[in-house]
Amino acid sequence: MLNHLSLQGRLVADPELRDTNSGVKVANFRIAWSEKVKDRETKLFLECKAFGGLAEHIGKYFSRGQETVVEGKLTTEEWKSKEGENRSKIVLVLSGINFCGKKQDGTAQAQDPSGGTPVETDELPF
Numbered sequence: 479m480l481n482h483l484s485l486q487g488r489l490v491a492d493p494e495l496r497d498t499n500s501g502v503k504v505a506n507f508r509i510a511w512s513e514k515v516k517d518r519e520t521k522l523f524l525e526c527k528a529f530g531g532l533a534e535h536i537g538k539y540f541s542r543g544q545e546t547v548v549e550g551k552l553t554t555e556e557w558k559s560k561e562g563e564n565r566s567k568i569v570l571v572l573s574g575i576n577f578c579g580k581k582q583d584g585t586a587q588a589q590d591p592s593g594g595t596p597v598e599t600d601e602l603p604f
Contacts, residue, residue, distance in 0.1 A: 483549070483570060485548055486511065486546070487510050487546065487548070488509060488545050489507055489542050490508040490510050491508065492541050493506065504528070505527070505534075506525070506526070508524065508526065509548060526571075526572055527572065528571070532572060540575070546575055546576060547578050548570060551570070551573070555567055
């Protein structure tokens, strides 16, 4: 069974970076995109989550309004509300993220999340 999704959208807010109880970095954020058919526009939002080096990369280089392409698999997170009701939401667990669109400022850097050397975005071919 194949569970792989690629989406282009914009970050709704700055990513929230935190550590799990076991010390693994986690980045949480939402992306938004829209589709316009004739005079009607539909806006869509999706929760995204990344772990480890990818989470650190996102926390360091991505911010609100950044246009991006995200890739990963869809999962369902389930929990009980304070009232005891079963709750759930669909989350995209990332396997990758790419810059897209115009660069936000001339001082940003891109870095391989596996620990590569930072590269000035002015040196990138896109």
